[in-house]
Amino acid sequence: MMKRKMVNFKVNGELHEVLVESNALLVNVLREELGLTGTKYSCGTGQCGSCTVLVDGKPALSCLMLAVAADGADIVTIEGMAKPDGSLEPVQEAFLDHSAIQCGFCTPGMVIMGRDLLNKNSNPSESEIQEHIKGTLCRCTGYTSIVRAIKSCGK
Amino acid sequence: MNEVDYIIPRNLEEVFRAVEKKKRKIKFIAGCTNVIPYMREEAISPELLIDLSSLENLDYIREENGIIAIGALTTISKLTASEIIRNQSPIIFSAASLLGNPLTRNRATIGGNLADASPAADMVPPLLALEAFVHTKRSEGEGREIFLDKFFLGPNKTVLAEDEIITHITFSKPKDSARGIYIKLGLRNSMAISVVSIALMIEMEGKVCQKARVALGAVSPTPIRVYRLEKNLEGKEIDQKSIQECSVILKEEISPISDIRASAEYRKLATSVLFKRAIQKVLNGEKT
Numbered sequence: 001m002m003k004r005k006m007v008n009f010k011v012n013g014e015l016h017e018v019l020v021e022s023n024a025l026l027v028n029v030l031r032e033e034l035g036l037t038g039t040k041y042s043c044g045t046g047q048c049g050s051c052t053v054l055v056d057g058k059p060a061l062s063c064l065m066l067a068v069a070a071d072g073a074d075i076v077t078i079e080g081m082a083k084p085d086g087s088l089e090p091v092q093e094a095f096l097d098h099s100a101i102q103c104g105f106c107t108p109g110m111v112i113m114g115r116d117l118l119n120k121n122s123n124p125s126e127s128e129i130q131e132h133i134k135g136t137l138c139r140c141t142g143y144t145s146i147v148r149a150i151k152s153c154g155k
Numbered sequence: 156m157n158e159v160d161y162i163i164p165r166n167l168e169e170v171f172r173a174v175e176k177k178k179r180k181i182k183f184i185a186g187c188t189n190v191i192p193y194m195r196e197e198a199i200s201p202e203l204l205i206d207l208s209s210l211e212n213l214d215y216i217r218e219e220n221g222i223i224a225i226g227a228l229t230t231i232s233k234l235t236a237s238e239i240i241r242n243q244s245p246i247i248f249s250a251a252s253l254l255g256n257p258l259t260r261n262r263a264t265i266g267g268n269l270a271d272a273s274p275a276a277d278m279v280p281p282l283l284a285l286e287a288f289v290h291t292k293r294s295e296g297e298g299r300e301i302f303l304d305k306f307f308l309g310p311n312k313t314v315l316a317e318d319e320i321i322t323h324i325t326f327s328k329p330k331d332s333a334r335g336i337y338i339k340l341g342l343r344n345s346m347a348i349s350v351v352s353i354a355l356m357i358e359m360e361g362k363v364c365q366k367a368r369v370a371l372g373a374v375s376p377t378p379i380r381v382y383r384l385e386k387n388l389e390g391k392e393i394d395q396k397s398i399q400e401c402s403v404i405l406k407e408e409i410s411p412i413s414d415i416r417a418s419a420e421y422r423k424l425a426t427s428v429l430f431k432r433a434i435q436k437v438l439n440g441e442k443t
Contacts, residue, residue, distance in 0.1 A: 003158070003160050003161075005161070022158070022159055022160055022161040022204075023156040023157070023158060023159050023194075025156075025191070044195065045192050045195075046188060046191075046192065046258070046259055046346075047346050049256070049258055052258060058232070058261045059257070059258055059261060060258060060261050060262050061188075061258045061259065061262070063191075064186075064187055064188050064191045064192070064259070064262065065187065065191075065262070066161065066187065066191070066204075068161045068163075069161075069163070069184075069187065069206055069208070071163070113257065113258075131257075132257055133257075134256045134257060134344065134345035134346070135255070135256025135257050135258040135259065135345060135346060136258075
């Protein structure tokens, strides 16, 4: 019988208590138990970045985290990146302005990494942006519009 | 992923009590960036995961009396953000910046990189070149202080006992006159398992090389120091002749395999190229 554990974590500001199997991945618990499907499951090996979420303020691959290991964590998914009144955060707006979204699968990860970079470096260069999104793959855009969008948020 | 049990002890006593009591196939985990892929492809099948992430006093970067100490739970991101690492051990900074990608670096730990013991582990060649020591604790008896070059036994195999965990890594701060470089050859510019990697540290006095330390990754069953090469560089000027001799020594000292990333032949060639490139860059004062 698979061991199940109760985990408590905050997701987008709300406390959740979920009963999970020990081998459950955080990405699947977020998507299937909590219905937060903005975070994507793609490669399952931590190479594409589509499962990116913030864990205690730092971007992390939720497909490489056990849900049980997230007990006590403060998690923010792409759903939590928009402002409390529902308006989009600046990076999201920039993505719309610069047509940096095609299929949208990489977008949550890209937005989270864009915001993470801007928090550390308020005016990143093109190469700094490219460096920071190295772990987030896009098959549609060729990255230029994404880099442009993030760059436009610099001050 | 197979069934597995999971605990997250709060201190070392709880860790060792779990090891003794449970008598199951255990695996110590922290960042999990390799462990989860291994478990999902069933390369490993532990029965109990013991998460070390909550242990205190294992996450630090300190310099004291000329010794730099890094706690085993220090993430690779923390290494790249550290002034001590950037300024006092730039080859560690380089390797940390090239490991994985910005996302895995937020979770992967230096202890994990060593304990996983991939022949291509990025943190190992620079630590070998810095002549680092691995410090451990175990439930039975005293912990150990293991010279890193004696730590690896083979691919993904170390001298660690089943109940032994890495607590921290230490090395002497290099002299101000020391220069070094870490070069990684991979098939893509991120999230790449090294095809060949080299860490080089030299101390020059004028035109004469006083001290040389050379370590290679991904070209032997474990990352290696190349002592013969170092001896061929020390005590003389570094010129085309000595570099050529070194290329020959390199081919004899490494034992690369052919795998999905590269052939043994290519690795042999690439090692020579990387070495020449590393020496040139270091002599020119370049750091990357």
